[in-house]
Amino acid sequence: MPERISTGVHNLDNVLNGGFPGRYSYLLHGEPGTGKTTFALQFLLEGVKNGESVVFVSLSQTRHELEMIADSHGWDISKIHVVEMKTGEPETEEQTVFYPVDIRMDLTRDAIMKALDTHKPRRLVYDSLVEVRKLSRDPTRFQREMLSLKQTTSEMGVATLLIDLTTDDSNDLELESYAHGIIHLDKDLPTYGQARRRIEVAKMRGVDFFDGYHDMDILQGKGVVAFPRIVPLLAPEEAGGNLISSGVRPLDEMLGGGLESGTTALVIGQAGTGKSTLASLYLHAALSRGEACAMFLFEERQETFFRRSEGLGLPLRSFHKQGLLEIYDFNPSEISQGEFNEIALRSVDENNTKVVVIDSFTGYVGGLPNSNEAIVQIQLLLKYLARRDVLTVLIVSQSGLLGHQMSMTLDVSFLGDTVLFLRMYEAGSTIERSITVAKKRHGPHDLNIRRLEIGKKGVAVLGQTAPETAVRLLGQS
Structure with missing residues (x-):
């Protein structure tokens, strides 16, 4: 029976009938404020709880910002290896031919490979693909970078969570086809009152999951919590x-x-x-x-x-x-x-x-x-x-x-x-x-x-x- 990987999100494993179906690449996307980073931390902390080495590669947030999110829930992320990537200009004056974005993309790739080799993680979070798109400069190179990362992590047996921001121009059908599973986070703001949050498992290969939207919330001390629809x-x-x-x-x-x-x-x-x-x-x-x-x-x-x-x-x-x-x-x-x-x-x-x-x-x-x-x-x-x-x-x-x-x-x-x-x-x-x-x-x-x-x-x-x-x-x- 294939290995099941717990998501670390309350009730989501029930929606998936046991968790992620193996150590593959999964895509997590949603609008700002829907809980993507909180979800990612729960995913990694579940690995820490199981004695696994885990890595958070961040192109959009600093370790301090991640610690602030964790502290708000009373979580200790000291055992999460955080790799901070700066997306500004590289500190070099020798390059005069290559585009700075090419240099930054190479530095990012090298940092990820080094983190994989040094920490040998069982779980990896890559946050976020918005920055990778900017560094890649064109869709073809972006897809090539993502495919290369998928092949590398798959060969190493790393369960990888790719975080993407939902925007009008971020729909990438090829990227979605690469991912073994896709989870979408949604937030709706009523005229008055609390925001309504929902979670959807849009795709999950090899799993008879409970599809459609399920209510979700972000609760202090618990993080992202899913509330599956009732099946009488x-x-x-x-x-x-x-x-x-x-x-x-x-x-x-x-x-x-x-x-x-x-x-x-x-x-x-x-x-x-x-x-x-x-x-x-x-x-x-x-x-x-x-x-x-x-x-x-x-x-x-x-x-x-x-x-x-x-x-x-x-x-x-x-x-x-x-x-x-x-x-x-x-x-x-x-x-x-x-x-x-x-x-x-x-x-x-x-x-x-x-x-x-x-x-x-x-x-x-x-x-x-x-x-x-x-x-x-x-x-x-x-x-x-x-x-x-x-x-x-x-x-x-x-x-x-x-x-x-x-x-x-x-x-x-x-x-x-x-x-x-x-x-x-x-x-x-x-x-x-x-x-x-x-x-x-x-x-x-x-x-x-x-x-x-x-x-x-x-x-x-x-x-x-x-x-x-x-x-x-x-x-x-």
């Missing part, structure tokens, strides 16, 4: 269908005994109808049974969530301290879909989480640049969680307060196996809440519209509303 079929499928109780008998009876594990429940309603409270019921019931749960907050602070739950007689704080309840408080504009997916999967895979609540899905999607893509990604996540026999509760907000103009910004009803509608309506001089099971794929359910009461004593589901009120509520839907 890769999740080990577990037997599902167990009824999960809310702890409120009338509510369970409306649902034909409870919500099924391995399904998704949408809780839909306008502000103040009790959506988050209803989700907390399932969290508290599961935690009381000793099951691990995860709560993902996109609108409410963690402390506010605890206090609200405690005010309803649902003491969730103690379960959080015990480690049974994981709570994540996100700013949706500062987390990518891929990173969120990885956190959710890690919670399920490492902690055997049985109930996941996302509060709210509306807030999550609202902070992302592409809502349609977000829905596709969440659909893949839900399918993965379903195969792991997890009950997922999605909180979905509607606009409006009272009246007939209740609407959802996004149509996500197809995501739910079960859909619970919560409403507020006028009853005389008071405002009442109602609950309806609008959809349930698995088994029978109550179609009546019932009153929902939320108070200091907890949550209660009472008898159905008056017929004229039920008609009015259905009209509001």
Whole structure:
């Protein structure tokens, strides 16, 4: 079996099904600021960790600049042999016939050969090809230089990472054909908020890799981190269908005994109808049974969530301290879909989480640049969680307060196996809440519209509303 070379980039080896497929030449390109140098340092540090000799040939950055990048992540690059190449005029006055660029190209080539002979590296980074193009003066000589380097490093068994800058005139099909693999780094700047970074394995010979774009970020202490897209079929499928109780008998009876594990429940309603409270019921019931749960907050602070739950007689704080309840408080504009997916999967895979609540899905999607893509990604996540026999509760907000103009910004009803509608309506001089099971794929359910009461004593589901009120509520839907 061919040797696999770890990239040193978190999760990228998974995308490549094991890492680089041997000690060949690989092309890494992207625009400025996409993380190319950080990626290269991770690649070399992975070699250092394995006891390999590594070399960084730099035509564009000094060792001091590389150390600054490494220090920002807490990395020690003292064992990386850095060969600094100055691209200014050579310090000689004897040459009068040859172009200075010819002399510089020769000096660069000689320095690389000397570094290969002296350090006998197993990994090499060449940064960057932009400078080599300038020294080569024409495409033919540049291609000849690259082919010569490839042949030399291949004969010596050196895994080589060539760094190139993505520009309008840098597309070099011959260079790309020389490379055994190509990785592209991409950065997109929204109108407001954090830049979105992506990574793509555009080519990799001899590997059945996971193609297409994957979310990526540069995290302090970790460097470049890839977040592979979710493939639901890769999740080990577990037997599902167990009824999960809310702890409120009338509510369970409306649902034909409870919500099924391995399904998704949408809780839909306008502000103040009790959506988050209803989700907390399932969290508290599961935690009381000793099951691990995860709560993902996109609108409410963690402390506010605890206090609200405690005010309803649902003491969730103690379960959080015990480690049974994981709570994540996100700013949706500062987390990518891929990173969120990885956190959710890690919670399920490492902690055997049985109930996941996302509060709210509306807030999550609202902070992302592409809502349609977000829905596709969440659909893949839900399918993965379903195969792991997890009950997922999605909180979905509607606009409006009272009246007939209740609407959802996004149509996500197809995501739910079960859909619970919560409403507020006028009853005389008071405002009442109602609950309806609008959809349930698995088994029978109550179609009546019932009153929902939320108070200091907890949550209660009472008898159905008056017929004229039920008609009015259905009209509001």
